[in-house]
Amino acid sequence: MSKLETAQKIEQAFERTGVRRTPQRFFVLERLLTKPDHATVEELWAALNRRHARASRATVYNTLHALVQAGLVREFTLDGKAARYDANLERHHHFVCDSCGAVEDVNWFDVPQLEGNESEKRSIRSYEVTLRGKCAKCHSNN
Ligand SMILES: [Zn+2]
Ligand SMILES: [Zn+2]
The missing domain is CATH 1.10.10.10 (Winged helix-like DNA-binding domain superfamily/Winged helix DNA-binding domain)
Incomplete structure (x- = not known):
């Protein structure tokens, strides 16, 4: 943009x-x-x-x-x-770098196990996954 x-x-x-x-x-x-x-x-x-x-x-x-x-x-x-x-209001997940702490957006993907488990009494309004690891920048730094 x-x-x-x-x-x-x-x-x-x-x-x-x-x-x-x-x-x-x-x-x-x-x-x-x-x-x-x-x-x-x-x-x-x-x-x-x-x-x-x-x-x-x-x-x-x-x-x-x-x-x-x-x-x-x-x-x-x-x-x-x-x-x-x-300010990204689209549904998305986050990736957190263990080394530098950077937080990056990850495109939304469904977690199928969370959708419509009828034996569960609770209902899920929203969820968000936090992926953790090493960001691209930290990878190329060593
Ligand atoms: Zn990093
Ligand atoms: Zn975000």
Whole structure:
């Protein structure tokens, strides 16, 4: 997606969800869409400060809160570590690198055993698989 297409997509998303456009919200959503590395608050704060001097950490929290509330960003945690943020709203799984901790998107695949086991009383609303191993970058580094 080009920079212009991304910008249009963000403007449309704000319009659709009624989120007021602020430079911070635009920046954070753009950052999450163009670099899908599932950044943490700290990482987004650092990125924001490189562009918009003196944004506070609270601003980043408030910005993310508004985007999560509007359903434009998903918040999730892995292994009880700091929350990560994802603007990929398509159903997908995640891959986590044991060496560098990178979190990558994995295209959705069904886990057939989880679908419609009639002997089970519980019903499954959603599930997500976390694959673990060594990312391509760490593989080529040794
Ligand atoms: Zn890695
Ligand atoms: Zn993701």
